[in-house]
Amino acid sequence: MPPITDKPVxxxxxxxxxxxxxxxxxxxxxxxxxxxKVGNYPGVxxxxxxxxxxxxxxxxxxxxxxxxxxxxxxxxDEQIARDVLLQRIAKVPAPDLVVIVVDASNLxxxxxxxxxxxxxxxxxxxxxxMVDVATQNxxxxxxxxxxxxLEVPVIPLVASQGSGIxxxxxxxxxxxxxPRPAHPGFFGDLPPVYLREIASLAxxxxxxxxxxxxxxxxAEALLLLGDSRPVKSLVLAQPAxxxxxxxxxxxxxxxxxxxxxxxxxxxRYACIAALCDAVIxxxxxxxxxxxxxxxxxxxxxxxxxxIFLGLMxxxxxxxxxxAKLPMxxxxxxxxxxxxxxxxxxPPGDLHSLLEQGVFAGVGAVVVFLPQICILFLFIGLLExxxxxxxxxxIMDRFMSKVGLQGKCFIPLxxxxxxxxxxxxxxxxxxxxxxRLATILIAPxxxxxxxxxxxxxxIAACIPDRQLAGWIPLQSLTMLGLYLLGTGAALLVAWxxxxxxLKGPPPxxxxxxxxxxxPTLQGVLLHMWQxxxxxLHSAGTLILCLNIVLWFLATxxxxxxxEQHFAQLRQAVGSGVAPAGVGxxxxxxxxxxxxxxxxxxxxxxxxxxxxxxxxxxxxxPVLAPLGFDWKIGIGIIAxxxxxxVFVSTMSTVYSVGNADPSASNRSLVQTLRExxxxxxxxxxxxxxxxxxxxxxxxxxxxxxxxxxxRRETNSWKWPVFQWCYLAVVAWIMAFATYRLLLYLGF
Amino acid sequence: xxxxxxKVIKLSSGCTNPVTCPLNQVKAGTxxxxxxxxxxxxxxxxxxxxxxxxxQKLRLLTQNTTIICQVCNARFGLxxxxxxxxxxxxxxxxRQAS
Numbered sequence: 001m002p003p004i005t006d007k008p009v010x011x012x013x014x015x016x017x018x019x020x021x022x023x024x025x026x027x028x029x030x031x032x033x034x035x036x037k038v039g040n041y042p043g044v045x046x047x048x049x050x051x052x053x054x055x056x057x058x059x060x061x062x063x064x065x066x067x068x069x070x071x072x073x074x075x076x077d078e079q080i081a082r083d084v085l086l087q088r089i090a091k092v093p094a095p096d097l098v099v100i101v102v103d104a105s106n107l108x109x110x111x112x113x114x115x116x117x118x119x120x121x122x123x124x125x126x127x128x129x130m131v132d133v134a135t136q137n138x139x140x141x142x143x144x145x146x147x148x149x150l151e152v153p154v155i156p157l158v159a160s161q162g163s164g165i166x167x168x169x170x171x172x173x174x175x176x177x178x179p180r181p182a183h184p185g186f187f188g189d190l191p192p193v194y195l196r197e198i199a200s201l202a203x204x205x206x207x208x209x210x211x212x213x214x215x216x217x218x219a220e221a222l223l224l225l226g227d228s229r230p231v232k233s234l235v236l237a238q239p240a241x242x243x244x245x246x247x248x249x250x251x252x253x254x255x256x257x258x259x260x261x262x263x264x265x266x267x268r269y270a271c272i273a274a275l276c277d278a279v280i281x282x283x284x285x286x287x288x289x290x291x292x293x294x295x296x297x298x299x300x301x302x303x304x305x306x307i308f309l310g311l312m313x314x315x316x317x318x319x320x321x322x323a324k325l326p327m328x329x330x331x332x333x334x335x336x337x338x339x340x341x342x343x344x345x346p347p348g349d350l351h352s353l354l355e356q357g358v359f360a361g362v363g364a365v366v367v368f369l370p371q372i373c374i375l376f377l378f379i380g381l382l383e384x385x386x387x388x389x390x391x392x393x394i395m396d397r398f399m400s401k402v403g404l405q406g407k408c409f410i411p412l413x414x415x416x417x418x419x420x421x422x423x424x425x426x427x428x429x430x431x432x433x434x435r436l437a438t439i440l441i442a443p444x445x446x447x448x449x450x451x452x453x454x455x456x457x458i459a460a461c462i463p464d465r466q467l468a469g470w471i472p473l474q475s476l477t478m479l480g481l482y483l484l485g486t487g488a489a490l491l492v493a494w495x496x497x498x499x500x501l502k503g504p505p506p507x508x509x510x511x512x513x514x515x516x517x518p519t520l521q522g523v524l525l526h527m528w529q530x531x532x533x534x535l536h537s538a539g540t541l542i543l544c545l546n547i548v549l550w551f552l553a554t555x556x557x558x559x560x561x562e563q564h565f566a567q568l569r570q571a572v573g574s575g576v577a578p579a580g581v582g583x584x585x586x587x588x589x590x591x592x593x594x595x596x597x598x599x600x601x602x603x604x605x606x607x608x609x610x611x612x613x614x615x616x617x618x619x620p621v622l623a624p625l626g627f628d629w630k631i632g633i634g635i636i637a638x639x640x641x642x643x644v645f646v647s648t649m650s651t652v653y654s655v656g657n658a659d660p661s662a663s664n665r666s667l668v669q670t671l672r673e674x675x676x677x678x679x680x681x682x683x684x685x686x687x688x689x690x691x692x693x694x695x696x697x698x699x700x701x702x703x704x705x706x707x708x709r710r711e712t713n714s715w716k717w718p719v720f721q722w723c724y725l726a727v728v729a730w731i732m733a734f735a736t737y738r739l740l741l742y743l744g745f
Numbered sequence: 746x747x748x749x750x751x752k753v754i755k756l757s758s759g760c761t762n763p764v765t766c767p768l769n770q771v772k773a774g775t776x777x778x779x780x781x782x783x784x785x786x787x788x789x790x791x792x793x794x795x796x797x798x799x800x801q802k803l804r805l806l807t808q809n810t811t812i813i814c815q816v817c818n819a820r821f822g823l824x825x826x827x828x829x830x831x832x833x834x835x836x837x838x839x840r841q842a843s
Contacts, residue, residue, distance in 0.1 A: 300807075513820075
């Protein structure tokens with residue numbers, strides 16, 4: 001019989017873990033290069049980053065776990081890290097080797113988690129990162145002694161400069177074939193009565209057959225005993241008998257006069273203190289580091305806030321200014337591609353689907369890619385320098401007034417560009433209630449897709465006059481719309497956070513890591529990963545939604561109408577030039593008349609389509625707001641993307657759109673000429689503002705709905721969000737319209 | 746007998762209670778020792794894990810509406826609400842009396 005070995009079968013699974021801010025991601029990027037795969041863990045939106053270890057012949061998968069301070073998790077991110085290490089996620093293979101990254105300049109705190117992981121008894125390597133920072137702080141860490149004391153290999157690194165990475169890679173390959181270590185004891189002295197409880201609980205835990213590689217059940221028992229929160233895994237809950245046993249054990253420990261929660265932590269820290277004393281040599285007493293000096297300014301009560309606001313203004317402006325050219329180029333590119341494809345496909349349904357459903361619809365969303373790239377470039381820079389935690393810390397004071405926390409600020413700011421990256425950026429918020437509240441209010445920040453709608457309606461409805469002689473009324477309206485959205489968002493956040501999202505006020509405790517120079521590679525990689533995520537959703541969900549909307553705006557066909565217009569076109573084409581009119585002039589006139597007929601046909605087709613019928617159907621609901629059924633069509637069609645309102649209205653009013661810039665001008669003119677059945681103008685300041693207010697509030701964006709669905713993992717929240725915003729939009733638009741009518745506008 | 750040149754012990758924490766007081770009432774720049782965590786069990790558990798154990802010394806760096814302090818070489822930002830739940834004992838400061 002062949003001997004049974006527990007040699008890992010290829011591909012070997014190596015797990016990378018460590019505290020937040022220890023440079024783990026830099027180590028991961030250096031080990032795997034640029035080909036990491038980013039996905040989600042099943043059922044949660046915690047990012048799962050995986051890549052192949054580069055530069056080795058053997059196939060080794062590296063899994064980068066979210067940063068965590070301990071194995072008693074406090075957030076979904078930390079829960080995932082714990083669950084992978086305790087093999088509680090079925091779809092993640094058991095680790096064959098664990099690499100713990102620790103920050104050498106902050107060894108004390110980092111070793112808390114590191115020793116917890118070492119106790120699990122996997123093959124473990126300690127990557128001692130940021131030894132350069134430790135040296136700068138006047139501390140020398142002895143890696144050989146640390147390795148002896150922890151009984152695991154220790155590799156010193158400066159990951160940001162790539163030094164030590166080759167050694168770490170070699171050690172990973174070498175150590176994978178090493179025999180599994182004997183189960184280590186605990187770091188820290190626990191009283192015998194505690195150890196006895198651990199042993200009996202471990203026996204119970206070990207009784208459940210573990211399919212993967214074995215790990216130290218004593219360590220798991222210690223975690224279970226020391227944390228009274230029901231150990232609920234995201235995937236697999238701890239069975240009731242084990243929980244009962246743990247509860248009984250805790251009671252017995254209490255009777256013995258032991259604080260079961262505090263004792264293990266204190267024992268571990270006592271052990272770590274002795275360890276640090278042994279391995280760290282204080283070379284110089286550095287009283288004030290660069291971080292100290294920077295923090296004195298950057299977290300200052302006044303300067304800190306001013307610098308923060310300056311940075312945010314810079315970021316916000318860059319998003320709009322720097323992204324302008326690439327966005328226009330992208331828009332032109334998508335249009336060109338659409339035309340090229342349009343030329344290849346004969347006119348008909350497929351042609352219309354490709355041109356209007358795919359290229360126009362998805363193109364409208366994809367043009368935001370440059371804004372998303374710039375936004376995430378900034379976020380990456382802020383995160384990698386260590387400033388982000390300060391920013392969250394500074395904003396916490398303001399955000400806590402509406403029940404949110406500092407970390408909610410950046411997602412909300414991003415939503416002024418586009419709600420999609422804003423909602424994607426909420427992943428950094430650990431508290432689920434705060435994250436949900438931020439997602440629910442993010443669409444209230446007027447995104448850049450609303451700008452064309454506002455611009456058109458302001459031009460058509462708001463008189464070009466100065467208020468009090470010098471304030472332009474049109475600009476004031478625009479500013480007012482932005483402020484209205486922002487004010488409403490804060491109010492709604494406060495309302496939600498004091499009702500159904502009510503929770504204990506978030507007790508902010510945030511590590512402020514030392515400032516460091518970001519690596520270009522790391523920042524660009526972060527940007528690329530986000531961009532890819534966005535493109536992926538544009539290519540799947542948003543594409544599907546656009547096809548549905550195209551269908552609604554195109555069907556049903558009417559053979560009769562098509563025939564009628566075909567005859568009209570033929571009649572125009574076969575016209576004879578009247579005397580005195582040249583051939584060229586005739587051709588131009590024929591072309592113009594055919595374009596007019598085409599626009600007329602498009603208008604009629606839209607008006608009789610499902611979307612047109614829906615517009616008529618919802619007219620009774622919209623009438624009190626001052627809208628007619630044609631505006632209803634615009635509202636329904638702009639569900640694909642808000643700016644589609646503009647093109648839809650030009651189709652509805654059959655404005656020939658051969659020249660887009662001219663058409664906008666003529667569209668404004670057309671809107672001004674629209675007459676109600678009672679003879680009054682349709683687009684008055686009252687109805688125009690009512691419509692703009694409607695656009696401030698209504699969640700007129702299928703892509704946002706799709707992203708919220710993905711980020712909250714249920715349909716419940718996007719449906720709720722859509723409904724509450726629709727109700728608020730209607731009420732606010734109604735109030736605006738009635739108030740302005742009453743005031744005589 | 747003159748006091749000149751001799752060391753006197755002076756509480757410079759700014760706290761009214763010399764024995765224990767909440768961290769949010771301690772003056773910036775003071776070194777203190779944690780005596781008790783008054784937070785709910787989960788919060789206390791996490792605080793201890795992050796190094797805020799009883800008997801641990803920490804240094805308060807800034808004291809605005811939010812607080813920055815240094816615990817075993819790591820720097821943390823805390824909200825005032827949380828700082829209120831950390832009871833500390835100011836460490837005596839030795840100063841040259843003038």
